[in-house]
Amino acid sequence: MSDVNREQPGHFEFDEISEAEITKILVKYPPERKASGSLPLLYVAQKQMGRQTGSAWVPVVAMDRIAERLEIAPIRVYEVATFYFMFNTKPIGRYHLQACTTTSCWLRGSDDVVAACKKATGVKHFGETSADGLFTLSEVECLGACANAPILQVDDDYYEDLDGPRTEALIEALRRGEKPESGPTIDRLGSAPQGGRKVLLEAAHEDPASAQGERSC
């Protein structure tokens, strides 16, 4: 139980941005069923913590505020928040590195990605935060982007088709405060073939403009 009570702030109030979001969220539910707003409100709280403290997590006081707002027992919010992996119930680093190690990513080299993450951040095990407080490394199950395996999700963004060196470069860029563009890190558009279109080439001839556009990506 001491885990829960460690590092907990004593106070949490929704800020203006959050309040605006909450208003938008709560109109979606009938008043007597607003308990359904638990999930979106937890996201709102987590994002606010990220904005305010640089660590996107949900402290117990925030869950209590949510319970108050939704008029449900606090334990119901605790249950939801601890059930879903997306909610951090402990403080995390500025960037949350979520490495997928499920079959597709693993076959395509997620071990290299994980090793690169560990090397670049100095983190030894999953769940740890780097000494500089910038990175927390987590192991996650399938992120549903197997066509672009292996994947590293950084906060809300997918970085795809990674290998060791590109992962390290990505982390270095993040460390410098840059925000590299999300998506494939190799020459492809989304899940399209690497190096451009491989089939339906006749169609490409008919519309050179779009084919050109694709190749340039």
Place this chain on the structure above:
Amino acid sequence: MVNVIVDGIPVDVPAGSSALQACEAAGKEIPRFCFHERLSVAGNCRMCLVQVVRAPKPVASCGFPVAEGMQILTDTEVVRKARRAVMEFLLINHPLDCPICDQGGECDLQDQAYGYGSGISRYHEEKRAVTDKNLGPLVKTVMTRCIQCTRCVRFCTEVAGTPELGAVSRGENMEITTYVEKALTSELSGNLIDICPVGALTSRPGAFQARPWEMKKTDAIDVVDALGTNIQIQARGGEVKRIVPRVNDDINEEWLSDKGRFSVDGLKRRRLDRPWVRVHGKLQPVSWQDAFVAIARRLDGVPGSRIGAIVGDLCEAESIMALRDLMLALGSPNLDCRQDGAQYDMSDRSRYVFASGIAGIDEADALLVIGADPRHDAPVLNARIRKRYLSAGRGGFPIGVIGNVGINPTWAYESLGDGPGALRDLTGGSHAFTEILKTAKKPMIIIGQEALAREDATEVFALCVQLAEAVGAVVEGWNGLNILHTAASRVAGLDLGFVPRPGGRSVRGMLSGGVDIMWLLGADEFPVHAIGPETFVIYQGHHGDAGAARADVILPGAAYTEKPGTWVNTEGRVQQSFQAVFPPGEAREDWRILRAISEVLGHTLPYDTLEDLRGHLRLGRDAVPVRAEGANTRGGLDTRPFVPLTQGYYLTNPISRASPTMIECARVHAPHTAIAAE
């Protein structure tokens, strides 16, 4: 009704029943862990698997509704194999610590493992261990034993109305916890111990004390509130080890309040185990003979009008009647069983009992609570109100409250005011809630002691009657005008006419030198300090509490576990309990003490055996209540708000005040710690 065939036996069950209920109707026992008939269906333990003909795979019978002509098979190889497989999974992470587990001997998992468990384990991987949780002074946890049936979560949420337990995380990491460390705030938390099918939740005060099969079990009636909860006293070697509820659907269903369950350690402490007489201002141990002589000497020549008697809250009907008969024989009109000074309308018996019956709550469709705090006055009754509130659905059971029901009564209510003024408005019809009561088919009014232990109780009650009649709460076939008592002895005392007789004094009148001799039968909850300094006080009871401290003669009596007794609960139901253990030392059953001293005083009571005495008891329907004299007639409604009569829930009687467990509970749940925790 739906016709179902269970193992070839045709049974008729109500539509909407589950397959499990159909199997039970056919006399088939279905193993289960998560299913509990008084809780919602969770269907997560999978132990109750049965085969339904034409279903592709075994189904969990607890959550599977019956259909016409359904054929259920409960004892096929498929079913047996499925249950064995479920059991094997349950046992993977369950420790083999039965020899040191308090649940041993009454453990569902242990019992069912005899039928479905495998002798060997095929599991060689790492086992999971869960840290124990601190749920307060009453419930001890060994969470590695938990099989996650979630009965406790459902009990807290549904029955107790204090949703504090939950299942956090998921899969392998799922735990039953409060998440933030806190003591359970429910007054019904002891029932978690009973509903837990394994040894995850056990009694903290009773840990490692005794095994269930060593206990001598005696049926009895709980006395810490006026509900008359049916209990079973379990004793070993002359010592009460624990108290558990018995099922009685008309009263307590199968729950018991924490005070009734955990006060047991108070039965061993601060006991009066020999007679004492005050000599030169100091209590000296004496023999029974000497104590009787001391009383006889002091009583000699005192006129009956200068003798008074007060009956406490934990007295059984037998001793109340014996004391009444003795006092009347001595010529005393000064009798009172109303320590708190409450006044009742004694013109009709239905006017001082919970007239609709406790089960009447299930039928009521609107409720007005006046000057009562049901959650603390009678937690089990409050669970019934909550059950009704939940079953009626949103807005289906409107509840209005005049007075103070605490922070969380476990049901939603409309506060109508804090005193008689609001009641007057309601009676006058100038309040919307009057309309709600009027439109209800079976409106119910619960009047607590806060409303009756006042100077203007007569006026308050008259208003209640007026309101009840105006809204149709008292009609042919339904009497919803209910008194919620807090003292287990109160209705018996009223039935037996233990109230001031013509010219007699009430408790207040007896104080400050109103009488020369006071006989306290377990009476500790009135202002003992206000007894006149010259008054000679005889305390007959079982605990060294306020009354005994002031006494000039102490006659050691028996606690409720130590005597056979007749009790009348708040709804006027007469119940008998049996003797579980013997009183300590020289203490005796109370009616015997009174019978013995009556002989010394030359007014021998006309009964020698308990059977004789019970032949004289006129309780329940046979009761001939007498009108209490000396009721306040000063008139006029006092508009001051109703105030709680007791501070807190846990320390309200001599037994609980002597109980270290109850003292610890009172400390943990003291108001200031609650504020600090927030």
